[in-house]
Amino acid sequence: MTMELQLGLALPNNITEGFDLNSRGSEPLSHVGSCLASESGIREYNSKKRSFDEAFVPQTLALLVWNKQPNEEDEGHSELDKNSSTISKSDGDDDGIVGWPPIKTPRRKLCHQNCGGFSGGNFDDGGPRPRGSKSTYVKVKMEGVAIARKVDVNLHHSYQSLRDTLDDMFGRGLKNVKAYKLTYQDGEGDWLLAGDVPWR
Amino acid sequence: MNYFPEEVLEHVFDFLKSHRDRNAVSLVCKSWYRVERFSRERVFIGNCYAINPDRLIERFPRLRSLTLKGKPHFADFNLVPHDWGGFVYPWIDAMAKRGVNLEELRLKRMVVSDEGLELLSRSFVNFKSLILVSCEGFTTDGLAAIASNCRFLRELDLQENEVEDHRGQWLSCFPDSCTSLVSLNFACLKGEVNLAALERLMARSCNLRSLKLNHAVPLDTLQKILAQAPQLVDLGTGSFVSDPDSETFRRLRTAIQKCASIKSLSGFLEVAPCCLPAIYPICLNLTTLNLSYAQGIHGSELIKLIRHCGKLQRLWILDCIGDKGLGVVASTCKELQELRVFPSDLHGDGHAAVTEEGLVAISAGCPKLHSLLYFCQQMTNAALITVAKNCPNFTRFRLCIINPTIPDPVTMQPLDEGFGAIVQSCKGLRRLSLSGLLTDQVFLYIGMYAEQLEMLSVAFAGDSDKGMLCVLNGCKKLKKLEIMDSPFGNLALLTDVGKYETMRSLWMSSCEVTLGGCKTLAKKMPRLNVEIINEGDQMEATPDDDRQKVEKMYLYRSLVGARRDAPDFVWTL
Numbered sequence: 001m002t003m004e005l006q007l008g009l010a011l012p013n014n015i016t017e018g019f020d021l022n023s024r025g026s027e028p029l030s031h032v033g034s035c036l037a038s039e040s041g042i043r044e045y046n047s048k049k050r051s052f053d054e055a056f057v058p059q060t061l062a063l064l065v066w067n068k069q070p071n072e073e074d075e076g077h078s079e080l081d082k083n084s085s086t087i088s089k090s091d092g093d094d095d096g097i098v099g100w101p102p103i104k105t106p107r108r109k110l111c112h113q114n115c116g117g118f119s120g121g122n123f124d125d126g127g128p129r130p131r132g133s134k135s136t137y138v139k140v141k142m143e144g145v146a147i148a149r150k151v152d153v154n155l156h157h158s159y160q161s162l163r164d165t166l167d168d169m170f171g172r173g174l175k176n177v178k179a180y181k182l183t184y185q186d187g188e189g190d191w192l193l194a195g196d197v198p199w200r
Numbered sequence: 201m202n203y204f205p206e207e208v209l210e211h212v213f214d215f216l217k218s219h220r221d222r223n224a225v226s227l228v229c230k231s232w233y234r235v236e237r238f239s240r241e242r243v244f245i246g247n248c249y250a251i252n253p254d255r256l257i258e259r260f261p262r263l264r265s266l267t268l269k270g271k272p273h274f275a276d277f278n279l280v281p282h283d284w285g286g287f288v289y290p291w292i293d294a295m296a297k298r299g300v301n302l303e304e305l306r307l308k309r310m311v312v313s314d315e316g317l318e319l320l321s322r323s324f325v326n327f328k329s330l331i332l333v334s335c336e337g338f339t340t341d342g343l344a345a346i347a348s349n350c351r352f353l354r355e356l357d358l359q360e361n362e363v364e365d366h367r368g369q370w371l372s373c374f375p376d377s378c379t380s381l382v383s384l385n386f387a388c389l390k391g392e393v394n395l396a397a398l399e400r401l402m403a404r405s406c407n408l409r410s411l412k413l414n415h416a417v418p419l420d421t422l423q424k425i426l427a428q429a430p431q432l433v434d435l436g437t438g439s440f441v442s443d444p445d446s447e448t449f450r451r452l453r454t455a456i457q458k459c460a461s462i463k464s465l466s467g468f469l470e471v472a473p474c475c476l477p478a479i480y481p482i483c484l485n486l487t488t489l490n491l492s493y494a495q496g497i498h499g500s501e502l503i504k505l506i507r508h509c510g511k512l513q514r515l516w517i518l519d520c521i522g523d524k525g526l527g528v529v530a531s532t533c534k535e536l537q538e539l540r541v542f543p544s545d546l547h548g549d550g551h552a553a554v555t556e557e558g559l560v561a562i563s564a565g566c567p568k569l570h571s572l573l574y575f576c577q578q579m580t581n582a583a584l585i586t587v588a589k590n591c592p593n594f595t596r597f598r599l600c601i602i603n604p605t606i607p608d609p610v611t612m613q614p615l616d617e618g619f620g621a622i623v624q625s626c627k628g629l630r631r632l633s634l635s636g637l638l639t640d641q642v643f644l645y646i647g648m649y650a651e652q653l654e655m656l657s658v659a660f661a662g663d664s665d666k667g668m669l670c671v672l673n674g675c676k677k678l679k680k681l682e683i684m685d686s687p688f689g690n691l692a693l694l695t696d697v698g699k700y701e702t703m704r705s706l707w708m709s710s711c712e713v714t715l716g717g718c719k720t721l722a723k724k725m726p727r728l729n730v731e732i733i734n735e736g737d738q739m740e741a742t743p744d745d746d747r748q749k750v751e752k753m754y755l756y757r758s759l760v761g762a763r764r765d766a767p768d769f770v771w772t773l
Contacts, residue, residue: 099279099684099709100659101575101602102633103543104334106360106388110495111546 163194209235219244238262245269246679246704248286248310249729252760253294264303265329266291270310272707272754273657274682276334279709279752281735283767289316290765296323304329304355311335317342321349328380329355336362340370340391347373354407355383365391372397381405385412387436387467387493392416403428412436415469420448426455434488435459437467444474453478466490466516473501483508487535490516492542503528513537513568518544519553519575526558530565538571543602556583563590570628571596579636580608584618588625597622598633604660607637614638620645623653633657643667647674655680668692672699682707690717697724705756715739716746718753722773729762730755732771739771 103111163182182194213236216222226236242265245251257263270286288310295302302324312335320327327350340363346356347370371393374381381401386393393416402408402425410433413422417438426432442449462482471494483489486509491497495518497505502517503525509515512533519541521529529536539562541554556579562569563586570593579601607614615636623629623646630652634642638661646653647670654677662668668688671681673696680703689712700706700721715732722730733752734740742748762772 097604097685099274099277100604101543101546101600102277102657102659103546103575104276104360105278105362107492107542108546110493111543 206231206235210239213239241265242304243267247756247758248288248291249763250704250756250758250760253291254298255760257294257298257300261300263295263300265306266295266302266304267306267308268310269308272682272705273309273680274684274707274709275309279684281733281767281769282336283311284733284770285763285765285767286310287765288312289319292316292320292323296320300324301326303327304331306331306333307335308333309335311337312342313337314339314342314345318345321345326352328352329357331355331357331359332361333359334361339364340366340368340389343386344368344370344373347371347378348375351375351378352380353378354380356381357383357385357410358388359385361388363389365389367391369394369397371401374401376404379404380407382407383410383434384408385410385436387412387414387438387469389414389416395421399424405429406431408432410434410464412467413438415439419452419475423448423452423455426459427451430455430458431461432459433461434464435462435466436490437465437469439470440468440475441470441472442475449475449478457481460485462486464488464490466493468494468497471496473497476501476505480505480508485511487511488514490514492516492518492540494518495544499525507532509533511535514539516540516542518542520544521554523554523558523561526554527561527565530561533566535568536562536566537568539566539569540573541575542573543575546602553577556580559583560586560590563587567591568593570594573598573600575600575602577602578606578609579615579618580610581613581615581618581621582608582610584615585621588618588621592625593628594622594626595628596631597626597629598631598657599635600633601635604635605637614641616641616645620649623649628652631655634661635659639663640667640670643670647671650675652677654678656682658683658686660685662686662688665689665692665695669695672696678702679704681705683709683711685710687712689713690720693717694721694724697721700725700728700755701757703757705754707752707754708750709752711749713750713753714746715743715748715750718750719746719773721755727757727759728755729758730773731766732773734769734771 166182183191209232213222213225216225219242222236222240226233237259239262240260241262243256243260243263244267245256246269248268248270256266268288268291270288271280271284274280275284286309288305288307292305296319302320303326305320305327306329310332312332317338320330322345330346330350330353338361343356343358343363346353353374374397378401382405384405393414395417398417399421402411408429409431411425411429412434413436415438419437419440419442422437422440426435442452456478459482463485465479465482465486465488468491473496476497483505489509489512491502491505497518497520499520499522502521506512506521506525506528510532512529513535515529515533515536515538517540521541526541529539541558544553554574554576556576559572559574559576559579560583567590569591572594573596576599579599608618616639619632619634619638619642623632629650632646632650632653632655634657640663643662643666646656650656653675656671656675656678658681665688667686668683669692671678672692678699684707688708693708693713694717718730718732722728731754732739732750733754735751739748766772
């Protein structure tokens with residue numbers, strides 16, 4: 001049973017409700033669509049190198065919609081990766097050129113987990129959990145950023161700790177990540193500023 | 201002519217540990233060859249298809265330790281289909297049948313089956329050590345066989361393998377009488393382990409020096425194990441999550457403080473950052489730290505941790521440490537010899553985690569650095585030139601700029617000059633991986649200066665055949681060349697065919713070589729196996745159209761001709 005919580009990061013004068021998964025997220029797919037058409041056609045012997053266009057393969061997008069146990073998506077990934085013996089171009093690779101970047105499969109899976117945003121792990125194995133409560137994953141979107149992250153709030157004991165983690169996750173390269181405010185949407189759909197209510 | 205009794209020769213050869221030295225002495229004369237082959241116990245085979253099991257055992261009857269490598273390196277990056285080959289079963293079978301007293305088996309990129317593991321466990325009474333790296337094809341049932349039957353097992357080391365986890369009781373299969381374990385690494389296993397069985401096994405393994413747990417082992421169990429094993433030298437944690445106020449955590453801190461021998465730390469497959477301070481006391485002694493799977497530790501915490509690690513020699517880390525963090529590494533870890541920075545997020549929204557700045561800082565602060573693997577978003581020629589000047593001792597230099605055809609962002613020039621500086625300065629360079637926008641010029645430099653180069657990895661680089669020819673011509677010690685997506689074709693492939701017999705292997709994928717070119721090569725060089733990986737049946741329809749480009753070609757020297765276990769989609773020409 002997971003709580004459905006959504007957090008949002010936004011600049012102070014701009015607390016809006018609908019964070020759009022802007023078109024950056026969907027662009028690669030349509031781009032790939034047209035490339036696939038040319039791929040299945042006649043190979044171009046004239047071009048010197050396989051350009052990025054030709055080399056791209058369909059992504060198996062890990063969708064950000066989640067309301068299941070965290071590791072379900074995980075298994076989806078590994079099933080796809082460990083697939084059939086006859087390789088088609090989409091086998092084993094999920095974000096672009098086959099064989100690039102040169103990262104081993106176990107690490108690649110980890111990168112995708114990170115993209116999905118697991119900052120902790122799954123807690124379904126009966127191991128001890130902090131404070132004995134079930135894991136709680138929340139989706140965090142930042143204004144202006146296409147890709148959301150997931151964070152397990154149970155790994156944190158205070159707003160500050162959560163905030164530090166989010167700053168690290170979203171703040172790379174940003175000059176003033178601290179200016180962003182953290183908001184959340186409660187069960188009734190109201191957006192509240194994080195920090196008003198005690199952590200527990 | 202001086203006469204040495206063979207016993208004396210044998211005694212002298214005992215001091216030769218490296219297989220290269222042993223290979224060299226065996227070439228001196230027939231009698232040295234004979235003495236050497238009867239005394240060699242450890243054999244290294246870099247390509248399992250270069251020789252066959254029978255000939256191996258024939259030459260080295262006293263074989264006790266065998267190292268085998270299977271698939272080509274690019275198999276790590278999904279460029280080689282799963283059932284390409286590299287099966288270890290025939291080797292185990294042959295050694296079992298011919299009564300080899302096998303004690304150690306080390307495999308890399310090979311296909312291992314449960315049947316093979318079962319046979320292994322039953323056939324060699326003195327078997328002590330199994331090390332599997334990047335292998336696949338087996339399940340935890342095979343591990344159960346090893347645990348059950350290898351009475352004197354000292355080492356079971358599983359590194360980054362694809363293991364089907366049946367969530368069984370393989371750990372419980374170690375009999376109560378088994379107390380010989382020195383090293384156990386099951387970090388790559390995905391499933392549950394019987395924690396009670398693990399604790400009991402650890403309690404009776406008083407010789408245990410190295411332990412690496414998987415994610416399913418919670419901190420509570422770790423604490424219990426450490427309390428009984430303060431002599432550990434090498435530790436890989438599983439899950440490192442706890443309430444810092446809990447009794448369990450307090451006990452862990454106490455146990456860790458008693459582990460004065462831990463020099464190598466890894467794991468943190470799951471981690472709650474607030475628990476990290478527990479390991480600060482052992483950081484002072486660490487020489488090896490591998491946090492490359494610790495996604496849960498973010499930049500600032502990483503930096504805090506690194507500040508405690510003044511004796512570090514080897515560091516594997518994620519790029520979330522950032523340039524600033526690398527600066528801290530540079531000022532803290534003065535003994536650093538090897539650094540690997542892995543990407544933490546491939547779908548990044550463009551924010552560069554580490555850039556050339558971090559690398560320059562490291563090169564300035566760590567004069568002993570000789571081995572580097574660095575994933576970054578950008579690199580400049582100026583930075584590489586500085587790095588080359590600061591660190592002339594590189595033996596391994598692997599740079600991976602995530603966007604592979606990106607130029608120097610400051611000058612918009614290719615990175616030829618930067619890599620050129622590296623090869624010119626680092627006279628001992630043995631391994632090099634290139635990336636970024638590169639022309640034929642970089643290969644000119646490599647051919648000219650990289651005299652000790654043994655392995656070169658190329659992707660999306662070069663303009664013409666000239667590039668590849670420079671390398672083949674200039675790098676006299678080249679053993680392995682692997683090229684993807686570069687415009688090298690038949691001219692480059694066929695100009696110096698004799699070269700390939702001096703090398704272990706050549707891989708070319710998505711280049712310009714044609715079927716005709718490969719056929720010509722195969723015909724000219726009967727002692728080479730020229731294999732074409734033919735996916736998608738592109739060539740099935742027109743096998744005689746020699747003008748077709750070959751998608752993937754892998755050739756290697758072999759003493760035993762074409763292999764007989766090649767699947768349908770692999771053609772040996």
